[in-house]
Amino acid sequence: MHPLPVLPDGRLEQRFSESKPAYSAAEAVTEANRCLYCVDAPCIKACPTSIDIPNFIHKISTGNTTGAARTILKENILGASCARVCPVEVLCAGACVYNAWGREPIAIGRLQRFATEETLENRTMASLMPAKKPPTGKKIALIGAGPASIAAAGLLALEGHQAVIFERKSIPGGLNSLGIAPYKQSGNQALEEMQWVMGLGDVQLMTEVSVVAGQAGMGEVSAEALLKDFDAVFLGMGLGADSKLKAPGEDGEGVYGAVELIEKIKSDPKMTLEGVKRALVIGGGNTAIDIAHELKLLGVADVAMVYRRGVESMSGYVHELAYARKHGVRLIENRVVAEFERDGGKLLGVKLARAENGKAMTGHEEHVACELVALAIGQATATTIAKGFTGVELDKHGNITVDPKTQRTGNKKVWSGGDCVNGGKEVVNAVQEAKIAVRDMLISLGAK
Amino acid sequence: MADLSIDFCGIKSPNPFWLASAPPANSGPQIMRAFDAGWGGAVWKTLGDPVTNVTSRFWANDYGNMRMMGLNNIELITDRPLEVNLKEMYEVKKRYPKHTIIASLMVETRENWKEIIKRAEDTGADGLELNFGCPHGMCERGMGSAVGQEPKVLEEITRWAMEYAKTPVIIKLTPNTGDINEPGEAAAKGGAPAISLINTVKSLLGVDLDRFVPNPRVGNQSTNGGYCGPAVKPIALFMMSQLAKNPQTKHMAISGIGGISNWRDAAEFISLGATSVQVCTAVMHYGYRIVEDMIEGLSDYLDSKGMKSVNELRGKAIGAYAEWGDLDLNYNLKARINPDSCIGCNLCHVACMDGAHQCILIPGRTHEEHVKAGHTHIPENIPMVPVKAAGAVGRHLPVIDDVECVGCNLCHLVCPVPGTIEMVEVPGTIGHAETWNDRVAQGRDINPGSMESTLKKRGLTS
Numbered sequence: 001m002h003p004l005p006v007l008p009d010g011r012l013e014q015r016f017s018e019s020k021p022a023y024s025a026a027e028a029v030t031e032a033n034r035c036l037y038c039v040d041a042p043c044i045k046a047c048p049t050s051i052d053i054p055n056f057i058h059k060i061s062t063g064n065t066t067g068a069a070r071t072i073l074k075e076n077i078l079g080a081s082c083a084r085v086c087p088v089e090v091l092c093a094g095a096c097v098y099n100a101w102g103r104e105p106i107a108i109g110r111l112q113r114f115a116t117e118e119t120l121e122n123r124t125m126a127s128l129m130p131a132k133k134p135p136t137g138k139k140i141a142l143i144g145a146g147p148a149s150i151a152a153a154g155l156l157a158l159e160g161h162q163a164v165i166f167e168r169k170s171i172p173g174g175l176n177s178l179g180i181a182p183y184k185q186s187g188n189q190a191l192e193e194m195q196w197v198m199g200l201g202d203v204q205l206m207t208e209v210s211v212v213a214g215q216a217g218m219g220e221v222s223a224e225a226l227l228k229d230f231d232a233v234f235l236g237m238g239l240g241a242d243s244k245l246k247a248p249g250e251d252g253e254g255v256y257g258a259v260e261l262i263e264k265i266k267s268d269p270k271m272t273l274e275g276v277k278r279a280l281v282i283g284g285g286n287t288a289i290d291i292a293h294e295l296k297l298l299g300v301a302d303v304a305m306v307y308r309r310g311v312e313s314m315s316g317y318v319h320e321l322a323y324a325r326k327h328g329v330r331l332i333e334n335r336v337v338a339e340f341e342r343d344g345g346k347l348l349g350v351k352l353a354r355a356e357n358g359k360a361m362t363g364h365e366e367h368v369a370c371e372l373v374a375l376a377i378g379q380a381t382a383t384t385i386a387k388g389f390t391g392v393e394l395d396k397h398g399n400i401t402v403d404p405k406t407q408r409t410g411n412k413k414v415w416s417g418g419d420c421v422n423g424g425k426e427v428v429n430a431v432q433e434a435k436i437a438v439r440d441m442l443i444s445l446g447a448k
Numbered sequence: 449m450a451d452l453s454i455d456f457c458g459i460k461s462p463n464p465f466w467l468a469s470a471p472p473a474n475s476g477p478q479i480m481r482a483f484d485a486g487w488g489g490a491v492w493k494t495l496g497d498p499v500t501n502v503t504s505r506f507w508a509n510d511y512g513n514m515r516m517m518g519l520n521n522i523e524l525i526t527d528r529p530l531e532v533n534l535k536e537m538y539e540v541k542k543r544y545p546k547h548t549i550i551a552s553l554m555v556e557t558r559e560n561w562k563e564i565i566k567r568a569e570d571t572g573a574d575g576l577e578l579n580f581g582c583p584h585g586m587c588e589r590g591m592g593s594a595v596g597q598e599p600k601v602l603e604e605i606t607r608w609a610m611e612y613a614k615t616p617v618i619i620k621l622t623p624n625t626g627d628i629n630e631p632g633e634a635a636a637k638g639g640a641p642a643i644s645l646i647n648t649v650k651s652l653l654g655v656d657l658d659r660f661v662p663n664p665r666v667g668n669q670s671t672n673g674g675y676c677g678p679a680v681k682p683i684a685l686f687m688m689s690q691l692a693k694n695p696q697t698k699h700m701a702i703s704g705i706g707g708i709s710n711w712r713d714a715a716e717f718i719s720l721g722a723t724s725v726q727v728c729t730a731v732m733h734y735g736y737r738i739v740e741d742m743i744e745g746l747s748d749y750l751d752s753k754g755m756k757s758v759n760e761l762r763g764k765a766i767g768a769y770a771e772w773g774d775l776d777l778n779y780n781l782k783a784r785i786n787p788d789s790c791i792g793c794n795l796c797h798v799a800c801m802d803g804a805h806q807c808i809l810i811p812g813r814t815h816e817e818h819v820k821a822g823h824t825h826i827p828e829n830i831p832m833v834p835v836k837a838a839g840a841v842g843r844h845l846p847v848i849d850d851v852e853c854v855g856c857n858l859c860h861l862v863c864p865v866p867g868t869i870e871m872v873e874v875p876g877t878i879g880h881a882e883t884w885n886d887r888v889a890q891g892r893d894i895n896p897g898s899m900e901s902t903l904k905k906r907g908l909t910s
Contacts, residue, residue, distance in 0.1 A: 024789065024867075025866070025867070026789065026865055026866040026867050026868075029866065030866075034513075037734055039735065055737070055740065055741075058734075058738070058741055059741050059744070059745070062710040062711060062712060062741055062745055063712060063745070064710075064711060064741050064744060064745035064748065066744075066748050067740075067741060067744040067745060067748065070744070
């Protein structure tokens with residue numbers, strides 16, 4: 001097995017400190033002892049992967065950290081990532097019974113991080129999982145090396161199948177390595193976890209290989225060939241490029257897609273924010289909050305989010321917005337970008353129009369100077385690849401249609417999960433969808 | 449994975465974790481659920497002539513935020529008809545042939561013992577546990593701890609049981625006795641191959657200060673009950689290890705009981721001589737599910753120590769359990785506070801000032817302030833080391849005065865942040881290992897400042 005790439009030094013991401021640092025053993029045990037060890041616990045029900053949270057926390061309290069990691073990984077093979085990146089405030093910890101008592105909920109994410117990191121530093125993932133089954137000779141192709149495919153590949157490997165992941169980029173991990181806010185998880189942390197999964201054996205990673213709908217050229221493989229050469233296919237390619245406003249002056253330096261900019265912050269040593277004193281982030285979702293918060297923490301003096309409606313309509317998490325605002329991110333409500341203003345190629349700022357119900361009103365425009373704009377208004381869907389697999393259907397948003405009980409698409413050899421199905425959710429949702437897909441794949445592959 | 453299976457004086461069990469004879473082992477359906485959860489055995493709620501119980505029955509000792517640190521009960525033996533228990537016992541054993549079923553028994557007369565032993569063994573039970581421990585209600589009727597406190601009676605009933613029983617007999621001992629060796633030796637003399645201990649400690653759990661009635665309350669009265677749970681573990685460890693060391697009793701298999709809540713507790717009991725361990729309070733608090741962590745934790749622990757079987761752990765700590773007179777007087781420890789994790793609460797300071805040897809100083813005080821605080825020895829150099837923990841702004845690391853520190857552990861024990869105060873070994877003041885018994889043997893067992901009458905008795909002058 002080749003070691004996965006490690007991201008180089010000199011990246012902006014390395015300037016961040018962690019918002020929820022790792023617990024020491026003393027801190028973890030003390031927090032674990034606070035857990036009531038509830039039965040039929042609401043935290044389990046709030047976890048998309050149904051981790052037996054009170055059980056793993058009880059194990060931390062007795063010093064059985066290894067057992068705690070087993071309990072977590074049994075339900076969530078990417079439990080280490082999820083510990084760092086899950087919005088626990090709206091999932092497990094948000095459901096903690098202590099909330100109903102006006103007391104601080106258990107820091108479930110940090111405890112999960114402690115259990116998984118402490119254990120996986122010294123033990124292989126294989127030693128914590130059920131024994132690997134003998135080889136079946138079956139091969140499964142997984143498109144995109146994001147969390148959905150990685151989780152599915154690991155689970156398939158444990159069942160004795162061979163998993164081959166195709167990734168168009170040179171750095172695998174998808175949004176988990178290239179899109180998570182650096183104060184939650186670094187790219188190298190995500191890659192390390194992927195290395196643990198690959199350590200299970202029988203997971204092969206092909207980077208810089210694009211899957212295409214039609215004829216395959218250099219560095220490409222056709223959907224048709226995959227259907228022919230593999231026993232099953234899993235589509236986990238996530239979403240595509242950042243959407244654009246299509247406003248005048250948008251194209252050119254200084255204007256980035258939010259996902260693109262976060263990726264540069266996390267992976268590109270050449271990325272710099274020199275000369276950026278004022279930045280605008282367009283959008284009201286979690287990606288918008290993330291990039292605004294990141295720019296602020298990187299020292300941009302004035303960072304403002306521009307949202308076309310009022311704060312109450314924002315899709316981003318309340319706790320994330322509050323945290324970003326605490327660090328100085330400003331919010332401009334009921335405004336839309338009418339135009340990008342440039343001097344030659346150089347971005348001078350934007351013209352903002354007042355909006356009502358999200359729609360621009362004419363005659364109420366104002367100029368806002370800035371050196372950088374990040375567009376966080378959504379991402380394109382990966383429709384072209386999906387269409388290459390006969391029978392795979394898309395819904396009206398461009399997301400792949402599956403049976404939620406099986407994650408199976410319209411092609412009986414093709415399953416799918418993660419952002420390309422759910423339109424953009426959390427890592428933990430991708431893992432759960434991968435679990436469901438693998439469960440159904442096993443039935444299907446076994447029946448052959 | 450280490451092998452957790454045990455052979456308890458001929459009784460095979462898949463693991464050492466047994467339910468104690470108590471409410472969690474009251475009925476067949478309960479015990480089957482426990483076996484499904486992973487318990488290796490169960491000692492059935494004590495059989496005998498069914499009793500009538502009172503309401504209420506339990507009360508707990510809470511300590512700070514810890515609920516049920518100790519549990520007290522005034523429930524008696526089973527209140528279910530004997531044939532119902534026996535029928536269920538038969539069915540459970542049939543459905544779970546590899547699991548251990550022990551019938552706990554408590555009756556009065558020799559004829560009673562003869563009858564109940566026969567009937568219990570007819571169910572297929574793997575062994576018998578004679579309940580000579582229950583310290584409330586039953587003892588007033590001449591049973592339970594009334595037997596456990598009378599070595600002669602205990603020995604005699606043990607003999608009867610050994611005469612009638614075909615399966616191994618375990619004598620369950622009460623801690624409510626001056627010297628546990630006496631009932632332990634009586635059990636050995638009676639021929640029993642095994643003992644279990646401790647049963648509950650006689651207790652009165654507290655008082656309802658509005659009604660002036662102790663708890664648990666039964667109308668306008670209460671009564672003393674049996675105390676168990678984490679609070680009694682140290683008493684149990686002591687008594688059990690006494691018998692694990694005693695040359696007259698150490699041949700008997702031991703089932704350890706008393707406050708066992710997790711794999712660590714179990715490992716401690718096993719290292720002091722237990723072959724199986726019995727659990728009640730932790731199950732009453734959290735349910736049968738705790739056994740998953742117990743099995744996994746014990747197994748991983750054995751693996752980490754390179755032990756292939758739980759049998760390798762058994763008794764490993766007995767050898768280090770010495771008499772006080774054999775401890776090394778030269779062994780020396782000093783407290784060390786870690787500036788990286790100290791949060792600046794100064795609890796170590798107050799504990800040492802008022803409860804130990806006045807050796808922890810708060811830096812930044814003047815000489816006069818140190819004197820006023822109660823220090824009699826004030827070091828020249830009292831460094832101001834800032835506490836590094838985030839949020840502990842302006843706090844400084846308390847300073848240990850090695851001249852006064854006797855290495856007692858108290859600061860280490862009161863420190864709320866585990867691992868922050870470590871006790872480190874330093875050279876001893878004697879310069880070589882020496883015990884009090886060495887001094888006695890050499891006639892040097894008189895320290896300066898002894899009483900005139902002591903000196904006179906030894907023919908010495910002050």
